[in-house]
Amino acid sequence: MIEEKTKPLFERSEWTFDIMSEVYDAIEEIAHNELHLDTYPNQIEVISSEQMLDAYSSIGLPLMYKHWSFGKRFARDEHSYRRGYSGLAYEIVINSSPCISYNMEDSSMAMQTLVMAHAAFGHNHFFKNNYLFKQWTDAEGILEYLSFARDYIAKCEERYGIERVEEILDAAHALMDQGVFRYRRPPKLSKEALRKKVQEREEYEERSYNDLWRTVPAARETVAELDECEIEQKRRQEMFKLPEENLLYFLEKNSPNLRTWEREILRIVRNIAQYFYPQKQTKVMNEGCATFVHYTIMNRLYDKGLISEGALLEMLHSHTSVVFQPDFDDPRYNGINPYALGFNMMMDIKRICMEPTDEDRDWFPAIAGNGEWRDTLLDAWANYRDESFILQYLSPYLMRKMRLFSIADDSKSPTLEVGAIHNKSGYRQVRNALAESYNLSLQEPDIQVVDVNIRGDRTLFLRHRCKNRILLHEQTRNEVLKHLKLLWGYHIVLTGVEQETNEELYCATTRPQKEEAVV
Incomplete structure (x- = not known):
């Protein structure tokens, strides 16, 4: 025109x-x-x-x-x-x-x-x-909440001292990636309800939490019968709503060591972590x-x-620099450029809608040749995240254009194997492998609170379900456990198990080695 x-x-x-x-x-x-x-x-x-x-x-x-x-x-x-x-x-x-x-x-x-x-x-x-941003974030309330968070923490520094506030923030930041709800949505509060809740927290002074923990007997007890032990464990899990994936949320609600203002700081940090979580997806x-x-x-x-x-x-000139994808042997290569992959997929969807090939009609019968590329893109932008978008819309044409193929990397084998090439079955394997690489549940460690020793020394037990036998970096893991202990107030035991077989791969603890865990 x-x-x-x-x-x-x-x-x-x-x-x-x-x-x-x-x-x-x-x-x-x-x-x-x-x-x-x-x-x-x-x-x-x-x-x-x-x-x-x-x-x-x-x-x-x-x-x-x-x-x-x-x-x-x-x-x-x-x-x-x-x-x-x-x-x-x-x-x-x-x-x-x-x-x-x-x-x-x-x-x-x-x-x-x-x-x-x-x-x-x-x-x-x-x-x-x-949909992720609509369900998990509050665009209209975030600026007011950030203003509240800034002023609240400044008041805490004046009242309780910069050093203690910094200790809590350091520990909360260390656990920030494990401070989000991944599978259940946190409740959204109105501005009025938020103000009321904060006021109630300040006035409450953690009575219910401390009263609960003060009534816990300090003496260690041995449970003789296995069924009684299981009943007791189920009771603890019901009491603390275990297992719990959101570590900051669990600590905010149940730590016997935190005061009300410290719990509010944990809440601030995890709310900010939750705000950014859809952007990671x-x-x-x-x-x-x-x-x-x-x-x-x-x-x-x-x-x-x-x-x-x-x-x-x-x-x-700027656009081409942004969507440039270096080859794998280029010194500038740092994985697949999200700008390049995203832009090329959007342009490819437009091509499929307007000028489809027989291959496109076979792979994408719902959109091929529909002529409605705007509506197709608007629907995709609204209803998908990275891994599901790639699974739905990555075409063989684009895989060929970007020269994508799949490598099978077996830790038990000294060599790499090309697992999928450009044929009908290979396209699906490449698409699945690429989509999986953007699945956060496979990229971030799955660590959950699984038990609390409330009848003994109040040790907190965590379980890391390892994917493909990938362990945590030992030095970083031990440093984060120290932060976790500071927030909990008692010893932490973290056990790593293989996801498929439940085989125990490692056990890390803040307890001195001469002590033994009592469950």
Whole structure:
């Protein structure tokens, strides 16, 4: 379709807020009316490189409590940036309502255009519509909660001392990856209910928890009958709702060693961990969606005559750098680039909808040739996460284009074996293997609280279900156990078992070796 050319919105590389406003309106018209995107209201802020580094250090959140690790991260990133070892992102976008986008002030007007299309509309739409973000995060409440968290921890430092607050935060951060609900959704509270709950916590002063633990007899008892032991174990599991995958949640509710304000800090850290959990599950889809959106919008702007050829070429130069996939033997190779995989899959879905081959019709009968690539993509962005998206939409055509194949790596064999190549059965194996590599349940350790020795020394028992006999790094594991002991107040025993056979692979404990565990 030939469109009447109009005067470009900008000719020079320098940006102004007036020009950015005009470009934003043009992008918004294409995003909403042509791509049918549904977005939160946007709040775009232009910041300096130092402010961008500061945003890096606080994991991209606009409001954050103070912690030494953020300063350490800032110093590291600033040193690397000043010496030219690394660059900075063109943008950071916050999953909130309004959706906050940080743009670099050093960027040209062409790059500001690309970044607004990428973040303010691509990521924004994905945050608002993907089912994981809708079910697990509260975009309208996150900014108020972060403000509360910052002020609450600052008050705790004034009242109880910086050292104790830092100890609790250090321990909570060490357990952050094990402080999320993976399979059951935490309840969402309204703002009024949240304020009331915090007030009740401050007034309650942990009476119920301490009273419970003070009544536990300190003497060790031996249970003679096996059935009585099993009954007692079931009673403990019912009391503490075991097994429990969310370690921070368990400690917050049941630790005999924490005061009310310390429990609230654990709650703050695990809520922030839960907020980021959907982003870990949708890296390929989220970046693929945003990259596809900015690529489509910048081409439509050029078709309408709203940007010049020079601006388009500058955007395309950045775009191709973002979606570049180094070969496996390239020094720059660091796995599959999520931007490259995501963008190529979005473009391939559009091709399947508009110009399918017989192979596409065989593999994707529901969408091949339907002509509705917009609706197909909107449905995919809303209803899938990385592993399910790859299982559903990765085509043989794209596997050939990206030259994907599968390697069988058996620890018992001295050699590697090519397990799947480009044939009908091989395509399915490659697709399954690639999807599995994005399944967080297979990438993160499955560690659960399984028992508590309430009749003896109050030892807490954890079980790590090892996948493919992959163990935890010993030094890091032992350091994290020390943090766990600080929060629990008593000894910790962590047992690693093979997932399939329940064979015990290791046992780590904070108890001195001369002591023996009593269950």
